[in-house]
Amino acid sequence: MVDTVPPPAYQRFATKAMHLSHLGLSCLAIGMQLNTSDKTVAKAIAWGEAVRGKVHLPPEP
Numbered sequence: 001m002v003d004t005v006p007p008p009a010y011q012r013f014a015t016k017a018m019h020l021s022h023l024g025l026s027c028l029a030i031g032m033q034l035n036t037s038d039k040t041v042a043k044a045i046a047w048g049e050a051v052r053g054k055v056h057l058p059p060e061p
Contacts, residue, residue, distance in 0.1 A: 010040050014048035017041050
């Protein structure tokens with residue numbers, strides 16, 4: 001059996017963070033909505049933009 005490690009937090013909410021960013025919210029505002037730091041939000045957005053087109057990100061819940 002193979003144990004899997006869940007993805008880092010920034011990868012789990014990258015889609016939502018990117019969506020809110022495109023709506024014009026700041027990283028700080030997004031962080032408050034997602035209960036995380038603005039630095040983690042910035043990392044999520046950067047990761048999401050980097051992988052866009054390379055992998056399929058799940059739709060927003």
